[in-house]
Ligand SMILES: *[C@@H]1O[C@H](CO)[C@@H](O)[C@H](O)[C@H]1NC(C)=O
Protein backbone atom coordinates (compact mmCIF):
# COMPACT_ATOMS: atom_id res chain seq x y z
CA UNK A 596 0.00 0.00 0.00
CA UNK A 597 1.43 3.38 -0.95
CA UNK A 598 2.06 5.95 1.71
CA UNK A 599 -0.61 8.25 0.32
CA UNK A 600 -3.27 5.51 0.33
CA UNK A 601 -2.31 4.62 3.87
CA UNK A 602 -2.63 8.22 5.06
CA UNK A 603 -5.99 8.57 3.34
CA UNK A 604 -7.27 5.39 4.94
CA UNK A 605 -6.20 6.50 8.37
CA UNK A 606 -7.74 9.95 7.96
CA UNK A 607 -10.93 8.41 6.57
CA UNK A 608 -11.21 5.93 9.44
CA UNK A 609 -10.61 8.71 11.96
CA UNK A 610 -13.36 10.80 10.38
CA UNK A 611 -15.82 7.90 10.52
CA UNK A 612 -15.01 7.23 14.17
CA UNK A 613 -15.38 10.93 14.94
CA UNK A 614 -18.81 11.03 13.31
CA UNK A 615 -19.93 7.89 15.11
CA UNK A 616 -18.86 9.38 18.44
CA UNK A 617 -20.46 12.71 17.60
CA UNK A 618 -23.87 11.15 17.13
CA UNK A 619 -23.66 9.01 20.21
CA UNK A 620 -22.73 11.66 22.71
CA UNK A 621 -25.93 13.10 24.18
CA UNK A 622 -25.87 16.84 23.62
CA UNK A 623 -28.32 17.60 26.37
CA UNK A 624 -27.18 17.86 29.94
CA UNK A 625 -29.79 17.70 32.64
CA UNK A 626 -29.72 18.73 36.22
CA UNK A 627 -29.12 15.05 36.92
CA UNK A 628 -25.46 14.73 37.54
CA UNK A 629 -25.31 11.16 36.34
CA UNK A 630 -23.72 9.40 33.45
CA UNK A 631 -26.07 8.97 30.53
CA UNK A 632 -26.81 5.40 29.54
CA UNK A 633 -24.62 5.57 26.45
CA UNK A 634 -21.73 7.02 28.41
CA UNK A 635 -22.13 4.37 31.02
CA UNK A 636 -22.33 1.49 28.57
CA UNK A 637 -19.18 2.78 26.89
CA UNK A 638 -17.31 2.91 30.17
CA UNK A 639 -18.71 -0.43 31.26
CA UNK A 640 -17.61 -1.98 27.97
CA UNK A 641 -14.11 -0.62 28.51
CA UNK A 642 -14.10 -1.93 32.05
CA UNK A 643 -15.24 -5.34 30.89
CA UNK A 644 -12.24 -5.54 28.58
CA UNK A 645 -9.78 -4.50 31.28
CA UNK A 646 -8.07 -7.58 32.71
CA UNK A 647 -9.31 -8.65 36.11
CA UNK A 648 -12.18 -6.18 36.26
CA UNK A 649 -15.13 -8.37 35.49
CA UNK A 650 -14.84 -12.05 35.00
CA UNK A 651 -16.63 -13.06 31.82
CA UNK A 652 -18.44 -16.23 32.71
CA UNK A 653 -20.15 -18.70 30.44
CA UNK A 654 -23.81 -17.81 30.03
CA UNK A 655 -25.34 -19.84 32.81
CA UNK A 656 -28.77 -18.54 31.97
CA UNK A 657 -28.55 -19.29 28.25
CA UNK A 658 -31.86 -21.10 28.26
CA UNK A 659 -33.57 -17.92 29.40
CA UNK A 660 -32.16 -15.69 26.72
CA UNK A 661 -34.73 -16.25 24.01
CA UNK A 662 -38.12 -16.67 25.66
CA UNK A 663 -40.73 -17.82 23.21
CA UNK A 664 -43.95 -15.89 23.14
CA UNK A 665 -45.99 -19.00 23.75
CA UNK A 666 -44.44 -19.68 27.16
CA UNK A 667 -46.17 -16.96 29.15
CA UNK A 668 -48.41 -14.76 27.04
CA UNK A 669 -50.36 -13.23 29.88
CA UNK A 670 -48.58 -10.04 30.82
CA UNK A 671 -49.53 -6.45 31.45
CA UNK A 672 -47.79 -3.10 31.54
CA UNK A 673 -48.99 -0.72 34.27
CA UNK A 674 -48.43 3.03 34.01
CA UNK A 675 -49.46 6.13 35.92
CA UNK A 676 -49.76 9.28 33.84
CA UNK A 677 -50.90 12.88 33.94
CA UNK A 678 -53.76 13.42 31.53
CA UNK A 679 -51.61 15.66 29.34
CA UNK A 680 -49.09 12.86 28.82
CA UNK A 681 -49.42 10.82 25.64
CA UNK A 682 -49.29 7.09 26.27
CA UNK A 683 -50.56 5.94 22.87
CA UNK A 684 -47.16 4.35 22.28
CA UNK A 685 -48.10 1.56 24.66
CA UNK A 686 -51.00 0.17 22.64
CA UNK A 687 -49.30 0.99 19.37
CA UNK A 688 -45.91 -0.60 19.95
CA UNK A 689 -46.60 -3.19 22.63
CA UNK A 690 -49.61 -5.07 21.24
CA UNK A 691 -48.36 -8.27 22.82
CA UNK A 692 -48.85 -6.72 26.26
CA UNK A 693 -52.11 -5.87 27.96
CA UNK A 694 -51.98 -2.44 29.53
CA UNK A 695 -53.45 -0.58 32.48
CA UNK A 696 -52.80 3.14 32.23
CA UNK A 697 -53.96 5.06 35.27
CA UNK A 698 -54.65 8.76 34.91
CA UNK A 699 -53.74 10.36 38.21
CA UNK A 700 -55.25 13.84 37.74
CA UNK A 701 -58.70 13.29 36.28
CA UNK A 702 -61.16 10.87 37.84
CA UNK A 703 -63.42 10.77 34.80
CA UNK A 704 -60.92 8.52 33.00
CA UNK A 705 -61.81 4.82 33.13
CA UNK A 706 -58.66 3.94 35.08
CA UNK A 707 -57.76 6.60 37.60
CA UNK A 708 -56.44 7.20 41.07
CA UNK A 709 -58.61 9.08 43.53
CA UNK A 710 -56.10 11.88 43.91
CA UNK A 711 -52.76 12.84 42.40
CA UNK A 712 -50.54 12.00 45.35
CA UNK A 713 -47.47 9.84 45.80
CA UNK A 714 -46.22 9.86 42.23
CA UNK A 715 -46.20 6.56 40.30
CA UNK A 716 -46.51 4.53 43.53
CA UNK A 717 -50.17 5.52 43.73
CA UNK A 718 -50.97 4.05 40.31
CA UNK A 719 -48.87 0.93 40.89
CA UNK A 720 -50.53 0.18 44.24
CA UNK A 721 -54.00 1.01 42.91
CA UNK A 722 -53.52 -1.53 40.14
CA UNK A 723 -52.36 -4.26 42.55
CA UNK A 724 -55.19 -3.60 45.00
CA UNK A 725 -57.91 -3.49 42.33
CA UNK A 726 -56.62 -6.60 40.55
CA UNK A 727 -55.17 -8.71 43.33
CA UNK A 728 -57.40 -11.68 42.47
CA UNK A 729 -57.07 -11.46 38.70
CA UNK A 730 -53.46 -10.66 37.97
CA UNK A 731 -51.77 -11.94 34.81
CA UNK A 732 -48.56 -13.92 35.21
CA UNK A 733 -46.21 -10.99 34.63
CA UNK A 734 -46.74 -7.36 35.54
CA UNK A 735 -44.37 -4.61 34.37
CA UNK A 736 -44.54 -1.19 36.01
CA UNK A 737 -43.05 1.63 33.95
CA UNK A 738 -43.19 5.39 33.49
CA UNK A 739 -45.44 7.17 31.05
CA UNK A 740 -42.82 8.57 28.68
CA UNK A 741 -41.63 6.20 26.03
CA UNK A 742 -38.03 7.13 25.30
CA UNK A 743 -35.41 9.74 24.51
CA UNK A 744 -32.91 11.80 26.42
CA UNK A 745 -33.29 13.37 28.90
CA UNK A 746 -36.92 12.30 29.55
CA UNK A 747 -36.06 8.62 29.54
CA UNK A 748 -32.53 8.99 30.91
CA UNK A 749 -33.08 6.24 33.45
CA UNK A 750 -34.29 3.66 30.96
CA UNK A 751 -31.36 1.39 30.55
CA UNK A 752 -31.49 0.13 26.97
CA UNK A 753 -30.87 1.46 23.46
CA UNK A 754 -32.38 4.93 22.95
CA UNK A 755 -33.64 4.88 26.56
CA UNK A 756 -36.69 3.25 25.01
CA UNK A 757 -39.27 1.46 27.13
CA UNK A 758 -40.64 -0.29 24.04
CA UNK A 759 -37.28 -1.97 23.52
CA UNK A 760 -36.97 -2.56 27.25
CA UNK A 761 -40.30 -4.41 27.40
CA UNK A 762 -39.84 -6.23 24.11
CA UNK A 763 -36.49 -7.53 25.28
CA UNK A 764 -37.58 -8.29 28.81
CA UNK A 765 -36.63 -11.82 29.74
CA UNK A 766 -39.96 -13.01 31.12
CA UNK A 767 -38.69 -16.40 32.35
CA UNK A 768 -36.18 -14.55 34.52
CA UNK A 769 -39.00 -12.45 36.01
CA UNK A 770 -40.90 -15.66 36.73
CA UNK A 771 -37.87 -17.38 38.21
CA UNK A 772 -36.62 -14.44 40.28
CA UNK A 773 -40.04 -12.97 41.10
CA UNK A 774 -38.75 -9.43 40.59
CA UNK A 775 -36.59 -7.68 38.01
CA UNK A 776 -35.45 -4.08 38.18
CA UNK A 777 -35.55 -2.83 34.58
CA UNK A 778 -32.51 -0.69 35.29
CA UNK A 779 -29.13 -2.34 35.77
CA UNK A 780 -26.90 0.72 36.01
CA UNK A 781 -26.01 1.34 39.64
CA UNK A 782 -26.15 5.11 39.61
CA UNK A 783 -28.16 6.46 41.23
CA UNK A 784 -29.41 4.05 43.86
CA UNK A 785 -26.75 1.45 44.52
CA UNK A 786 -25.47 0.35 46.86
CA UNK A 787 -26.80 2.42 49.74
CA UNK A 788 -29.00 5.29 48.56
CA UNK A 789 -31.09 5.21 51.72
CA UNK A 790 -29.36 4.97 55.10
CA UNK A 791 -31.94 5.22 57.88
CA UNK A 792 -29.32 5.79 60.56
CA UNK A 793 -27.16 8.26 58.66
CA UNK A 794 -26.24 11.24 60.81
CA UNK A 795 -26.97 13.81 59.60
CA UNK A 796 -29.53 12.35 57.19
CA UNK A 797 -29.03 13.10 53.52
CA UNK A 798 -31.17 16.01 52.43
CA UNK A 799 -32.86 15.86 49.09
CA UNK A 800 -31.98 18.48 46.54
CA UNK A 801 -34.75 19.28 44.08
CA UNK A 802 -33.93 21.64 41.22
CA UNK A 803 -30.95 22.84 43.18
CA UNK A 804 -33.04 23.69 46.23
CA UNK A 805 -32.68 21.78 49.45
CA UNK A 806 -35.94 20.03 50.31
CA UNK A 807 -37.35 21.16 53.64
CA UNK A 808 -39.26 17.93 54.20
CA UNK A 809 -38.16 15.21 56.56
CA UNK A 810 -35.39 13.34 54.78
CA UNK A 811 -35.88 10.04 53.01
CA UNK A 812 -33.48 8.47 55.51
CA UNK A 813 -35.68 9.54 58.44
CA UNK A 814 -38.98 8.68 56.79
CA UNK A 815 -37.69 5.23 55.89
CA UNK A 816 -36.84 4.60 59.53
CA UNK A 817 -40.49 5.17 60.43
CA UNK A 818 -41.98 3.37 57.47
CA UNK A 819 -39.97 0.15 57.71
CA UNK A 820 -41.54 -1.16 60.95
CA UNK A 821 -44.96 0.08 59.87
CA UNK A 822 -44.77 -1.88 56.61
CA UNK A 823 -42.81 -4.94 57.67
CA UNK A 824 -43.72 -5.38 61.33
CA UNK A 825 -42.52 -3.89 64.55
CA UNK A 826 -39.94 -6.58 65.00
CA UNK A 827 -38.42 -6.17 61.56
CA UNK A 828 -34.80 -5.06 61.77
CA UNK A 829 -34.33 -1.70 60.06
CA UNK A 830 -31.37 -2.12 57.71
CA UNK A 831 -28.33 0.16 57.75
CA UNK A 832 -28.55 0.56 53.98
CA UNK A 833 -31.19 0.19 51.30
CA UNK A 834 -30.28 0.38 47.65
CA UNK A 835 -31.21 -0.64 44.12
CA UNK A 836 -30.86 1.03 40.72
CA UNK A 837 -33.23 3.97 40.74
CA UNK A 838 -36.38 5.04 39.25
CA UNK A 839 -39.15 2.57 39.92
CA UNK A 840 -39.42 0.69 36.63
CA UNK A 841 -39.60 -3.04 37.25
CA UNK A 842 -41.41 -6.28 36.51
CA UNK A 843 -42.81 -8.82 38.93
CA UNK A 844 -44.55 -12.15 38.78
CA UNK A 845 -48.10 -12.71 39.99
CA UNK A 846 -46.81 -15.31 42.43
CA UNK A 847 -44.40 -12.80 43.91
CA UNK A 848 -47.11 -10.15 44.33
CA UNK A 849 -49.34 -12.68 46.08
CA UNK A 850 -46.66 -13.54 48.62
CA UNK A 851 -47.99 -10.49 50.38
CA UNK A 852 -51.62 -10.17 51.34
CA UNK A 853 -54.03 -7.68 49.86
CA UNK A 854 -54.17 -6.06 53.30
CA UNK A 855 -50.46 -5.31 53.12
CA UNK A 856 -50.82 -3.44 49.82
CA UNK A 857 -53.81 -1.59 51.26
CA UNK A 858 -51.69 -0.57 54.22
CA UNK A 859 -48.94 0.78 51.93
CA UNK A 860 -51.52 2.70 49.95
CA UNK A 861 -53.16 4.11 53.08
CA UNK A 862 -49.81 5.39 54.24
CA UNK A 863 -49.14 6.97 50.85
CA UNK A 864 -52.50 8.73 50.89
CA UNK A 865 -52.18 9.86 54.50
CA UNK A 866 -48.54 10.92 54.78
CA UNK A 867 -47.74 14.61 55.06
CA UNK A 868 -44.30 14.32 53.47
CA UNK A 869 -43.97 15.62 49.92
CA UNK A 870 -44.52 13.43 46.87
CA UNK A 871 -40.81 13.72 46.17
CA UNK A 872 -40.13 11.89 49.43
CA UNK A 873 -43.09 9.49 49.56
CA UNK A 874 -42.54 8.50 45.93
CA UNK A 875 -38.91 7.77 46.72
CA UNK A 876 -39.86 5.70 49.75
CA UNK A 877 -41.52 3.26 47.35
CA UNK A 878 -38.83 3.65 44.72
CA UNK A 879 -36.44 2.15 47.26
CA UNK A 880 -38.88 -0.39 48.69
CA UNK A 881 -40.38 -2.15 45.67
CA UNK A 882 -37.56 -4.70 45.56
CA UNK A 883 -38.03 -5.39 49.28
CA UNK A 884 -41.81 -5.63 48.93
CA UNK A 885 -41.19 -8.14 46.14
CA UNK A 886 -38.94 -10.46 48.03
CA UNK A 887 -35.39 -9.15 47.73
CA UNK A 888 -33.04 -8.06 50.49
CA UNK A 889 -32.56 -4.38 51.35
CA UNK A 890 -29.67 -4.05 48.88
CA UNK A 891 -30.51 -5.39 45.43
CA UNK A 892 -27.65 -4.48 43.13
CA UNK A 893 -26.83 -7.42 40.89
CA UNK A 894 -23.53 -7.20 39.06
CA UNK A 895 -24.02 -5.19 35.88
CA UNK A 896 -23.08 -7.87 33.39
CA UNK A 897 -25.22 -10.49 35.09
CA UNK A 898 -28.13 -8.07 35.31
CA UNK A 899 -28.09 -7.28 31.57
CA UNK A 900 -27.90 -10.96 30.85
CA UNK A 901 -30.73 -11.91 33.20
CA UNK A 902 -33.09 -9.05 32.49
CA UNK A 903 -32.51 -8.47 28.77
CA UNK A 904 -30.58 -11.48 27.53
CA UNK A 905 -27.68 -9.17 26.67
CA UNK A 906 -24.66 -11.32 27.28
CA UNK A 907 -21.16 -12.20 26.29
CA UNK A 908 -21.04 -15.26 24.17
C1 LIG B 1 -61.23 15.02 32.38
O1 LIG B 1 -61.31 14.07 31.34
C2 LIG B 1 -62.50 14.17 30.57
C3 LIG B 1 -62.52 12.98 29.62
O2 LIG B 1 -61.36 12.92 28.86
C4 LIG B 1 -62.52 15.52 29.87
O3 LIG B 1 -63.70 15.63 29.11
C5 LIG B 1 -62.44 16.61 30.90
O4 LIG B 1 -62.34 17.87 30.27
C6 LIG B 1 -61.26 16.43 31.81
N1 LIG B 1 -61.31 17.37 32.91
C7 LIG B 1 -60.37 18.23 33.19
C8 LIG B 1 -60.59 19.11 34.36
O5 LIG B 1 -59.33 18.30 32.55
Ligand SMILES: *[C@@H]1O[C@H](CO)[C@@H](O)[C@H](O)[C@H]1NC(C)=O
Pocket residue numbers: 825826
Ligand atom coordinates in the same frame (compact mmCIF):
# COMPACT_ATOMS: atom_id res chain seq x y z
C1 LIG C 1 -41.77 -9.19 68.68
O1 LIG C 1 -40.75 -9.26 69.67
C2 LIG C 1 -41.24 -9.40 70.99
C3 LIG C 1 -40.09 -9.27 71.94
O2 LIG C 1 -38.96 -9.99 71.50
C4 LIG C 1 -42.00 -10.73 71.10
O3 LIG C 1 -42.52 -10.90 72.40
C5 LIG C 1 -43.13 -10.75 70.09
O4 LIG C 1 -43.77 -12.00 70.08
C6 LIG C 1 -42.61 -10.47 68.69
N1 LIG C 1 -43.73 -10.29 67.77
C7 LIG C 1 -43.81 -10.92 66.61
C8 LIG C 1 -45.01 -10.63 65.79
O5 LIG C 1 -42.96 -11.68 66.19
